[in-house]
Amino acid sequence: MQPIRLGLVGYGKIAQDQHVPAIRANPAFQLVAVATQGQPCAGVENFKSLGELLESGLHVDAIAFCTPPQGRFALVQQALAAGKHVLVEKPPCATLGEAMTLVDQVAEQGVSGFFAWHSRYAPGIEAARDWLATRTLQSVQIDWKEDVRKWHPGQAWIWQPGGLGVFDPGINALSIATHLLPLPMFVESAELRVPGNCQSPIAASIKMSDARHLDIRAEFDFDHGHDELWSIEIRCVEGTLRLDNGGALLSIDGARQTVSEEGEYAAVYRHFQQLIATRTSDLDLQPLRLVADSFFVGSRASVEPFYD
Amino acid sequence: MQPIRLGLVGYGKIAQDQHVPAIRANPAFQLVAVATQGQPCAGVENFKSLGELLESGLHVDAIAFCTPPQGRFALVQQALAAGKHVLVEKPPCATLGEAMTLVDQVAEQGVSGFFAWHSRYAPGIEAARDWLATRTLQSVQIDWKEDVRKWHPGQAWIWQPGGLGVFDPGINALSIATHLLPLPMFVESAELRVPGNCQSPIAASIKMSDARHLDIRAEFDFDHGHDELWSIEIRCVEGTLRLDNGGALLSIDGARQTVSEEGEYAAVYRHFQQLIATRTSDLDLQPLRLVADSFFVGSRASVEPFYD
Numbered sequence: 001m002q003p004i005r006l007g008l009v010g011y012g013k014i015a016q017d018q019h020v021p022a023i024r025a026n027p028a029f030q031l032v033a034v035a036t037q038g039q040p041c042a043g044v045e046n047f048k049s050l051g052e053l054l055e056s057g058l059h060v061d062a063i064a065f066c067t068p069p070q071g072r073f074a075l076v077q078q079a080l081a082a083g084k085h086v087l088v089e090k091p092p093c094a095t096l097g098e099a100m101t102l103v104d105q106v107a108e109q110g111v112s113g114f115f116a117w118h119s120r121y122a123p124g125i126e127a128a129r130d131w132l133a134t135r136t137l138q139s140v141q142i143d144w145k146e147d148v149r150k151w152h153p154g155q156a157w158i159w160q161p162g163g164l165g166v167f168d169p170g171i172n173a174l175s176i177a178t179h180l181l182p183l184p185m186f187v188e189s190a191e192l193r194v195p196g197n198c199q200s201p202i203a204a205s206i207k208m209s210d211a212r213h214l215d216i217r218a219e220f221d222f223d224h225g226h227d228e229l230w231s232i233e234i235r236c237v238e239g240t241l242r243l244d245n246g247g248a249l250l251s252i253d254g255a256r257q258t259v260s261e262e263g264e265y266a267a268v269y270r271h272f273q274q275l276i277a278t279r280t281s282d283l284d285l286q287p288l289r290l291v292a293d294s295f296f297v298g299s300r301a302s303v304e305p306f307y308d
Numbered sequence: 309m310q311p312i313r314l315g316l317v318g319y320g321k322i323a324q325d326q327h328v329p330a331i332r333a334n335p336a337f338q339l340v341a342v343a344t345q346g347q348p349c350a351g352v353e354n355f356k357s358l359g360e361l362l363e364s365g366l367h368v369d370a371i372a373f374c375t376p377p378q379g380r381f382a383l384v385q386q387a388l389a390a391g392k393h394v395l396v397e398k399p400p401c402a403t404l405g406e407a408m409t410l411v412d413q414v415a416e417q418g419v420s421g422f423f424a425w426h427s428r429y430a431p432g433i434e435a436a437r438d439w440l441a442t443r444t445l446q447s448v449q450i451d452w453k454e455d456v457r458k459w460h461p462g463q464a465w466i467w468q469p470g471g472l473g474v475f476d477p478g479i480n481a482l483s484i485a486t487h488l489l490p491l492p493m494f495v496e497s498a499e500l501r502v503p504g505n506c507q508s509p510i511a512a513s514i515k516m517s518d519a520r521h522l523d524i525r526a527e528f529d530f531d532h533g534h535d536e537l538w539s540i541e542i543r544c545v546e547g548t549l550r551l552d553n554g555g556a557l558l559s560i561d562g563a564r565q566t567v568s569e570e571g572e573y574a575a576v577y578r579h580f581q582q583l584i585a586t587r588t589s590d591l592d593l594q595p596l597r598l599v600a601d602s603f604f605v606g607s608r609a610s611v612e613p614f615y616d
Contacts, residue, residue, distance in 0.1 A: 073494075077519075094605060095494060095495055095601040095604060095605055096404065096597055096600060096601055096604065097492065097493070097494045097495060097594075097597050097598065097601050098494055100593075100597065101492055101494075101519075160607075161497065161498075161605055161606060161607035162497075162604070162605035184405065184409055185405070186381075186403060186405045186406055186409075187403055187405060189469065189470075190469075199607050199608065211385075211409075285408075286405075289404055289405050289408065290405065291604070292404060292600045292601065292603075292604040293403040293404055293405050293600065295600075295603050295604040296403060296404065296470070296599070296600040296603045296604065297402060297403055297469055297470035298469060299468075299469035299507050300507065300608075
């Protein structure tokens with residue numbers, strides 16, 4: 001089989017740290033081009049823009065998007081119009097309207113599309129899904145707490161309108177929870193704590209449920225000091241499942257379980273490969289929809305100004 | 309043909325003023341039951357809840373929902389599970405997640421569903437659509453300004469989390485604009501002005517566009533004194549179309565045009581009748597999606613406290 005010839009748009013930290021190593025480790029893909037306005041990527045053709053890449057005549061089957069979500073919509077549409085398969089980093093777009101439109105346009109073009117919620121591919125997630133499949137769920141508690149100064153130093157965009165604030169990490173937790181639970185989740189209420197000098201929340205408490213009235217609560221905190229807490233605990237009639245370290249660790253009733261040894265982005269690209277092979281798509285809007293609904297119905301409280 | 313046997317859930321102001329007269333004036337419908345916890349509706353069977361109505365054994369083909377959007381989701385699901393056609397007042401649900409789920413569930417049940425954006429049936433709208441169909445659009449200016457004290461006296465829920473504030477009338481304008489324009493609309497940015505003692509905006513400026521980069525702007529104001537302004541002006545290469553009075557009046561280049569003489573709710577129920585006859589649905593999420601995205605990406609400025 002010929003490898004899938006892949007172009008990458010955006011060559012920042014996530015592309016360099018995660019995408020390029022995962023692509024190069026997977027023989028099903030061949031990285032042939034990068035579009036970036038920053039430093040070039042060694043060993044491939046570099047272009048200043050996706051437009052230049054598409055017009056170059058270089059044969060490319062698929063495009064992966066690692067640019068910021070603002071402005072990504074038009075780029076993905078450009079790739080779709082050229083008939084390319086698309087992988088889109090999280091969150092897929094700046095608004096739900098853009099993301100919903102991409103879902104329709106992928107279907108119209110008949111290509112494979114993938115909104116890559118990478119946290120769903122953390123080592124413990126598949127084993128957690130397997131265990132939960134036959135259990136009776138009682139409640140879900142999500143705690144996603146970290147120090148923004150450590151993990152996003154100087155990233156002022158996070159606090160601006162359309163920046164997600166604490167939902168930037170929180171959407172990862174929501175992408176896992178929606179992947180673990182059998183029914184769609186809904187926001188019932190949310191409290192957003194917004195620093196007086198910011199537009200986006202630094203902390204949030206969210207009450208959610210599903211069609212069976214499952215009690216789902218999330219605590220997001222971006223000002224948590226140096227001991228990160230990225231956990232999801234699901235109480236079932238038969239026992240309690242707990243994911244820690246963002247899904248890397250899994251325990252059942254306190255006993256550590258064996259998990260996958262595959263890295264998140266290795267699994268992301270393996271899934272993209274399968275989507276292309278079967279001409280299917282995986283374009284789940286649910287994590288973004290939960291964030292938008294939290295902003296929509298959430299109450300806001302002003303808290304101390306934030307200084308990086 | 310047998311008339312469609314209709315039940316009404318919620319018998320507040322909008323049901324009494326608009327729904328019941330429109331239903332009774334349309335021989336295709338027969339109003340057979342009302343579910344309400346308030347004063348009963350004369351001439352039909354009254355029930356305390358939708359559950360009682362459905363369990364009563366009374367034959368009902370379709371249910372119209374006029375309760376507040378909070379809590380409506382579960383009620384509509386109850387009617388769908390019983391195989392009834394559903395008409396849902398605007399806005400259809402409290403969150404986009406709920407509304408998106410209803411779209412799926414209507415399709416699964418194979419009944420007819422209708423999110424009744426009533427402003428789309430204002431007298432000037434069809435003529436406006438006809439005129440616009442062959443024109444080249446240049447820009448859209450929406451001005452939706454009214455006095456909340458006059459139109460929503462004492463309605464504290466408007467200002468609470470999940471209350472729409474000025475988007476409660478504004479969503480009517482968005483429902484018209486999305487009906488007039490040929491392509492989906494997207495929120496690019498929004499400024500929400502929120503009274504210091506409220507959770508929802510009293511005024512908003514929204515910048516939108518579509519896939520052809522049409523310049524679409526909306527000004528919503530809920531503190532506008534007594535001269536209401538509910539207008540949409542669409543500049544085209546061939547001339548300027550203007551809707552006034554919420555779509556009741558239509559002019560082209562300043563010349564008043566002939567419009568429909570049918571009332572909004574008469575047209576709403578005529579459309580519902582057609583949907584049921586053809587076993588089709590009309591469940592447009594776009595107006596609610598634009599509101600949710602405005603809250604999601606909008607910047608907020610605190611303004612003077614609001615007192616009713």
